[in-house]
Amino acid sequence: xxxxxxxxxxxxxGERWCAGTEGRTFDTFNPATAQVLAQVHExxxxxxxxxxxxxxxxxxxxxxxxxxxxxxxxxxxxxxxFERDREKIAWIExxxxxxxxxxxLDSLKAMPASLEYFAGIxxxxxxxxxxxxxxxxxxxxxxxxxxxxxxxxxxxxxMTLTVNKLGPALAAGNTVIxxxxxxxxxxxxxxxxxxxxxxxxxxxxxxxxxSGATVGERLVTHPLVSRVSFTGGTVTGARILxxxxxxxxxxxxELGGKSPLIVFDDAALDKAVAVAAGDLIKNSGQVCIACxxxxxxxxxxxxxxxxxxTRLKAVRVGSPEDPATEMGxxxxxxxxxxxxxxxxxxxxxxxxxxQYGSVESAPEAGFFVKPxxxxxxxxxxxxxxxxxxxxxxxxISFRDEDEALRMANRxxxxxxxxxxxxxxxxxxxxxxxxxxxxxxINTGVRTSFxxxxxxxxxxxxxxxxxxxxxxxNTQLKNVKYDMSV
Ligand code: NDP
Numbered sequence: 001x002x003x004x005x006x007x008x009x010x011x012x013x014g015e016r017w018c019a020g021t022e023g024r025t026f027d028t029f030n031p032a033t034a035q036v037l038a039q040v041h042e043x044x045x046x047x048x049x050x051x052x053x054x055x056x057x058x059x060x061x062x063x064x065x066x067x068x069x070x071x072x073x074x075x076x077x078x079x080x081x082f083e084r085d086r087e088k089i090a091w092i093e094x095x096x097x098x099x100x101x102x103x104x105l106d107s108l109k110a111m112p113a114s115l116e117y118f119a120g121i122x123x124x125x126x127x128x129x130x131x132x133x134x135x136x137x138x139x140x141x142x143x144x145x146x147x148x149x150x151x152x153x154x155x156x157x158x159m160t161l162t163v164n165k166l167g168p169a170l171a172a173g174n175t176v177i178x179x180x181x182x183x184x185x186x187x188x189x190x191x192x193x194x195x196x197x198x199x200x201x202x203x204x205x206x207x208x209x210x211s212g213a214t215v216g217e218r219l220v221t222h223p224l225v226s227r228v229s230f231t232g233g234t235v236t237g238a239r240i241l242x243x244x245x246x247x248x249x250x251x252x253x254e255l256g257g258k259s260p261l262i263v264f265d266d267a268a269l270d271k272a273v274a275v276a277a278g279d280l281i282k283n284s285g286q287v288c289i290a291c292x293x294x295x296x297x298x299x300x301x302x303x304x305x306x307x308x309x310t311r312l313k314a315v316r317v318g319s320p321e322d323p324a325t326e327m328g329x330x331x332x333x334x335x336x337x338x339x340x341x342x343x344x345x346x347x348x349x350x351x352x353x354x355q356y357g358s359v360e361s362a363p364e365a366g367f368f369v370k371p372x373x374x375x376x377x378x379x380x381x382x383x384x385x386x387x388x389x390x391x392x393x394x395x396i397s398f399r400d401e402d403e404a405l406r407m408a409n410r411x412x413x414x415x416x417x418x419x420x421x422x423x424x425x426x427x428x429x430x431x432x433x434x435x436x437x438x439x440x441i442n443t444g445v446r447t448s449f450x451x452x453x454x455x456x457x458x459x460x461x462x463x464x465x466x467x468x469x470x471x472x473n474t475q476l477k478n479v480k481y482d483m484s485v
Contacts, residue, residue: 003091008039009185011209012192013047014054015202020044020210028185031098031329032320034365040185043208048177048218051206055148055175056224058203063175064145068122071171075119077198079112082163082191086111089190093159094320096186098328098367099283101321111163114449118167118470125172125470127477136484142477145173146250147226149473150219152212152240153188154232155181155331156286156389162188164449164465165229170204172473174227178207179216181232183332185209212236220244227473230254231288234387234413234458241461252462252472254288255455256387257415259436259445260408261291264401265300267420268442269307275418275444276393277311280371281327285391286335288459289416289438289445293384294373295407298397305375305395312356312371319361327357329367330390336367339390346374346383351394379407387413401426405433414456416445437463 008025010017019025022044030037043051063071082089090104099107127141151165158180169176180188192207208215220228221243227250230240237253244251261279263272279290296304320328330336343353352375362368369390377384377394384394398404408417408430416438419430427441437455438445447453447465454463462472 001088001091003088004038004095004186008041009189009209010041011043011047011051012196012205012207013051014058014206018047020047026182026210028096028183029332030095031331032366033363034333034367037095038186040209042210043215045214045218048208048215049222051177051208052148052219052222052224054203055177055206058201059145059147059175062201063204064173066173071173072119072122074198074200075115075167075170078194078200079115079119081194081198082115083112085190085194089159089187092187092190096184097155097158098320098331100325100328102323102325103283107157107160110449111160114163115167117450118171121467121470122171124467125474136482138481138483140479142479143471143474144477146473146475147174148224149174149176149227149229150222150225151176151178152216152220152228152230152232153178153180155183156283156288158184159187159191161231162191164469165231166205167449168464168469168473169229172470174473175204176206177219177225178205179212179219180207180209182209182211217243220249221247223247226250228252229464237460250475252454252464253460254453254464255415255458255460256389256413257288257290257455257459258293258385258387258411258413259289259291259416259418260293260295260411262404262408262417262419262430263294263296263300263304264404264419264421264423264426265297266422267300268422269300269304271442272420273304273307273311275420276308277315278444280312280391280393281315284327284330284369286331286389289447291416291418291445292388292393293379293411294393294395295398295404296395297404298399301397308373309354309356312373315357315371317357317359317362317368317370319363322361325361327371327391329362330369331367333367335390336369339369339388339392342383342386342388342390342392343372343374346377346381346394349381349383351375351377351381351383379410385411401430405430409433409435412458415459416440418443418445
């Protein structure tokens with residue numbers, strides 16, 4: 001399937017598909033081959049300003065006055081078009097992100113349903129009447145949109161993250177500017193074509209491309225942008241928080257993680273092994289919620305490890321285009337270097353790195369790293385504390401429930417946690433004690449568009465997905481009317 005355009009990708013600003021006014025382009029790569037995949041036009045600062053202005057005008061003149069039914073109809077139309085082109089978009093993600101094609105197809109399956117979900121919950125953005133003490137006063141609330149939203153996207157799940165930010169922002173009545181990662185802009189550009197075909201009025205959705213330091217920074221600090229929704233690294237998230245503070249913008253941050261997978265001695269071991277291996281392999285471990293700290297009760301450590309190692313030895317690392325491939329490359333040379341550096345750091349700290357899997361059908365030049373366990377890790381090692389974002393897990397033993405909970409919470413992050421135990425009381429005690437935004441018991445953490453998602457501690461601020469995402473895209477007004485006048 002030929003899914004990549006041969007001419008440089010243009011941006012969508014208002015009603016225009018256009019190049020940047022300074023005429024610059026940048027290359028985007030296929031991480032499996034390290035070859036240039038396509039060229040993309042880069043926005044200059046005045047192009048960012050033009051996109052914000054287009055979104056502001058579309059909001060003021062049209063979008064904020066639309067009815068829930070009108071917005072819902074457009075989102076449903078987009079859902080249908082997405083379903084029509086799902087396979088094409090999956091191939092784009094495989095070529096640009098390096099996801100195995102089976103995974104790309106699977107991860108995009110829920111996108112039409114996500115758009116339909118947000119179309120369906122629009123009426124929930126309503127207010128209420130409040131029975132205040134003064135009976136003469138009618139007191140009620142209105143849930144209103146915020147205006148122009150900047151949606152800043154990372155490279156690990158470009159399409160699912162775009163859709164899950166876009167749906168609630170538009171449903172609530174906001175207009176948006178999408179800023180994909182410079183590393184993986186192509187699927188978002190394909191979505192922009194569908195948004196136009198669905199009939200969204202010009203300016204409601206705009207897309208600008210370029211680096212975070214220039215285009216991203218200009219966008220988030222623009223005075224007409226009311227809300228920023230960002231997914232990416234914690235350092236960048238903190239920077240965005242600082243650069244938007246002076247204007248007191250509404251900011252939602254979905255940041256990094258170092259999630260624990262806790263295996264007690266009464267666990268369903270095969271299932272725990274499947275979840276641990278899945279988190280290591282899926283998207284080459286470049287998943288914010290992936291469990292990267294395996295905390296295993298010492299009495300079952302050897303048995304758990306033996307089963308996990310058997311599974312990992314069988315992993316097929318290779319070309320993402322091959323349907324038999326389970327794990328593709330990392331997204332970029334930078335990311336590969338970073339992961340390999342952390343493996344070296346772990347060895348220097350006294351952990352024992354061990355690599356598994358067979359590399360098949362993988363071009364030499366691609367950014368491949370095999371699944372890696374850091375055996376005999378300790379909870380305070382750098383490699384067990386910092387987000388690596390690759391196919392690497394630290395294996396750490398614990399003695400009892402108290403120690404497991406202490407270790408689970410010994411992290412600056414609090415995105416997710418998984419625990420395996422058949423003891424219901426222990427499961428509930430742990431679920432309450434763990435400082436994380438998502439906890440899964442006897443299963444893996446899989447985000448879904450209809451349940452709230454967001455981190456504790458340095459893993460983020462605010463919630464995305466579910467009803468909370470709709471509220472996050474609104475502001476609440478309280479109105480009083482004195483009926484005695
Ligand atoms: P970043 O967090 O830097 O980038 C995410 C997005 O933010 C990109 O679109 C980027 O633009 C943009 N951006 C960067 N700086 C700014 C800024 N000052 N203002 C506005 N937007 C900005 O991710 P990296 O690619 O640098 O990855 C670094 C690490 O972050 C990873 O190794 C991983 O640990 C973590 N990460 C976590 C993710 C998650 O899902 N939680 C996802 C991706 C990364 P551009 O890239 O085009 O320059």
